[in-house]
Amino acid sequence: MSILIYAESAEGKFKKVAFELASYAKKVAEMMGTTVTAVTVNAGDVSALSKYGVDKVLKVTNDKLASFNAKAYADVVKQAAQKEGTKVVILSSTTDSLYLAPLVAVGLNAGYASNVVALPESTSPFTVKRNAFSNKAFNITEVTTDVKVLGIAKNSYGVFESASSLTEEDFTPSLNDADFSVKIESVEKVTGKVTIADAEIVVSAGRGMKGPENWGMIEELASVLGAATACSKPVSDLGWRPHSEHVGQTGKPVAANLYIAIGISGAIQHIAGINSSKVKVVINPDAEAPFFKVADYGVVGDAFQVVPQLIEKLKAFKAAQH
């Protein structure tokens, strides 16, 4: 009956979302009078999960699962759910979990609600609030099947500590060749840079920067804040910045704690993509720019004057903090 989470790890360390999922699952388990089980794949030491309310870990250790493979991982999660008699499987919104969630749902004959932004409004009937219309609205969805799969939207719940005594159990799911029919040939990962997916702060700039040669100050601001850099669609279309930095409705979604938009006017598609961010700061010379309407804080000013000053002041602020 227990709630099942797939606790993601990379190189033997849990990702932050694993703790967020555990925190969320703990609350759902309380609502439903049950416990939390986590399934892990090649995670190494799993004791950290006990801080966030996980009661039991099913540890899978298997060299064939060294790189993420959606079909095989979905099979792992499905078999773990069956073993535990789970009614609610909770997954994150990383690209890996978004990939495997629909496979898990079909495997368990479960309804799947993605982009969930809050705890269930009710567990009988089982209803959740989710983002829809590209963050322009919320949709209250009832999952009507016996087993349910939830995908929790990025950075929507938070991490809460809740100590538990953790039981560890080795788990060997039965995998077959069909699980490995697609093969990962190579992986290219940016190293030493904060990625938009993981960033708590994102510094984003638009056409107001006038040209790619002026991005030095954007990168410096990001570096001072430990932030990822991003850009508007016109900037990536113009080739000033790589496509992987394009955030917005057709680019990457951003759900950061702080989003700083510099020289971006705020087209409706851009806003839709970044609107799940908690705090938005806009720096723009045009006081009429639509972005100011959705921002929390704004500076009407020229980026070429404001940003270098902000960098200096932030450096002083950071130095004073230590």
Add this chain to the structure above:
Amino acid sequence: MRAYYFIENISLNSSLENNQLYNLIKMKILVCISHVPDTTSKINFINGDSEFDTNGVQFVINPNDEFGLTRAIWFKEQQGANVTVVNVGGTDAEATLRKALAIGADEAIRVNANPTDGFFVAKQLAEVVKNGGYDLVIAGKESLDYNGGMVPGMLAALTGADFVNSCIGLDINGTTAKAVREIDGGKETIAANLPLVIGGQKGLVEEKDLRIPNMRGIMTARTKALTILEPVGADNTTKAVKFEKPAAKSAVKLVNADNLDELINLLHNEAKVI
């Protein structure tokens, strides 16, 4: 799905006999199209917030689907392929299917049903795939209306095909595919086999490669086949109970450009984000 063999040495200019053979063996692609509000639409709801208000809303091909459709047309032009587009929806979606025909798809299918739930839609598409013997199925990784992000994965699970999600690059050679998948902080290259289901997005082609229908395309589209199928029975697994709009935002706090210490102070002490 049928087996698919690509014979490299048959040229398009060879004899009629060979052309017929070519047509028999060329890749069959199905592109799944959602009919969604244009990205600039104002989103409102009616009937006690239970239904999307379509009044005054322009509908378009879901952008993630359009990148996939454009890649499919590229395969048709460069390697020879037959491209079918499919939508699960009402008669209003036909205009969107006609647009897909106008930019190069060969034929269209509409499954005549209200797309109430991702699993229901995937079930309908699985039936179309089973009966049509498609080698490659491309669907957007998510639609911009319900943002379910589940149809391509469920379709792959239901048909047993290989599946690559968040796909930003795709090449087909014979019965094998090389796909590039976007991952958090990078990308990976995947080898897969046909039949294959792709969850597509920008990167399959770039924005500049997208096509605007021309007059000739629009005229030709009128004569292309648009088949209407009745849905197969499938249970819904979820139900949209109601919709809500985000709470109105309080006005922006403006900080003077000469007083950036105040901005830092607000971010640190009020918003607590730095």
